[in-house]
Amino acid sequence: MHFIRCAAVAGLLVTICRAAVVTENGFPILWEKAPALLSELPQADGVVKLDPWDYLQRTAMYRLMINATDPFMSSMGPGATENPLWGLPLQLGWKLKSGRLVDPTGVSTCGQESSDPVCIAASSWWGCANYHLSVIPFLAAVEAGVVGDGQAKLEVQVPAELASDYCSSTCSSVHPDAVQKWVTFFQSLKTISASEASDDDKKDQILGLMWSAQLASLDAASSTCANKMTHYSSTEKSFIESWLNSGQYVGASHFHSSLEKSVQFMTPLPSRVLQETDSPPKIADLSAEENHTLHTFGWMTSVNKLLGGTLTSMWQRAMCSAAARAKGRALLEDLVLNPQFPTSSMLGVLTEMITKC
Structure with missing residues (x-):
């Protein structure tokens, strides 16, 4: 059997033998092949016919949103990839490469790399x-006039057999909280960026609004997509629950989901759909990093359940200021990226942080 020496990661006591694929040429998967202009999307009679079941068109939504909001993101940092919306297309790319957009029922070949690689299965959780x-923030960006200059007309295609599961051009009537929070985020960018506040304050405000919107989208998804979880193993279901739960932590800490930071936190995510026989942290064909992430996510979810939701609420209470949120982000980095960090110390750290709020 051929063994490959693992490369050490600077600053971390971990090694990489295998990792999730989240980038291609330094950008999200197939980024350069996705339309970069609204006019490049399919149109008929002046109406953009958006097909969100095509991976490239979903990616195009992210390209359009990032390009449109970049002028208001100077407070995020001097680089060209500091926009916190980069985390969204990177997540989509990880889902594609890890096989999580494939039809889990096996009825169709949608999403299978050998036959229909850019198809997103409507039955996939x-x-x-x-x-x-993707669709909800994009429609909100159009409504706010950030994308399309207030002139764009959109029609979102939904699968006929599952039309009741997905809102289309009228998402505001189905998920009003999520849509309104995304509209608020997009509408506030210009005002915040032009204010007299410091760059640190601007950054914290923008990230707060963005994560409020993302968490509202995740809440909507949690209820709307629940019936699709039946197609997965109990191990994958547990990971889904932990993945949803993790949003509460990164959101409350105002995680800066730049391209670089997002790649760092997504690389240790599981590079394939989990099977019934998988038992983290001892899954043989996954790397130490992937096993560690699964174990940490599972531990946080289990402790939160054991404490009746107290761990999540403690975390949210502890993130009471910009300085506290910075400590929270550092704590998340230790939890996810440093296998030597004692997870059991998390409660003590949070308790101390809360007393200082």
Whole structure:
């Protein structure tokens, strides 16, 4: 058997033998092949016919949103990839490469790399969850006039057999909280960026609004997509629950989901759909990093359940200021990226942080 020496990661006591694929040429998967202009999307009679079941068109929504909001993101940092919306297309790319957009029922070949690689299955829980993190913010960006200059007319295609599971051009009537929070985020960018506040304050405000919107989308997805979880193993279901729960932590800490930071946190995600026989942290064909992430996510979810939701609420209470949120982000980095960090110390750290709020 051929063994490959693992490369050490600077600053971390971990090694990489295998990792999730989240980038291609330094950008999200198939980024350069996705339309970069609204006019490049399919149109008929002046109406953009958006097909969110085509991976490239979902990616196009992210390209349009990032390009449109970049002028208001100077407070995020001097780089060209500091926009916190980069985390969304990177998540979509990870789902594609890890096989999570494939039809889990096996009825169709949608999403299978050998036959229909850019198809997103409407029956996929992950594809459904991402629908709420792509279509809803995109429609909100159009409504706010950030994309399309207030002139764009859109028609979102929904699968006939599952039409009741997905909102289309009228998402505001189905998920009003999520749509309104995304509209608020997009409408506030210009005002915040032009204010006299410091860059640190601007950054914290923008991230707060963005994560409020993302969490609202995840809440909508949690209920709308629940019936699709039946197609997965109990191990994958547990991971889905932990993945949803993790949003509460990164959101409350105002995680800066730049391209670089997002790649760092997504690389240790599981690179394939989990099977019934998988038992983290001892899944033989996954890397130490993937096993560690699954174990940590599972531990946080289990402790939160054991404490009746107290761990999540403690975390949210502890993130009471910009300085506290910075500590929270550092704590998340230790939990996810440093296997030597004692997870059991988390409660003590949070308790101390809360006393200082």
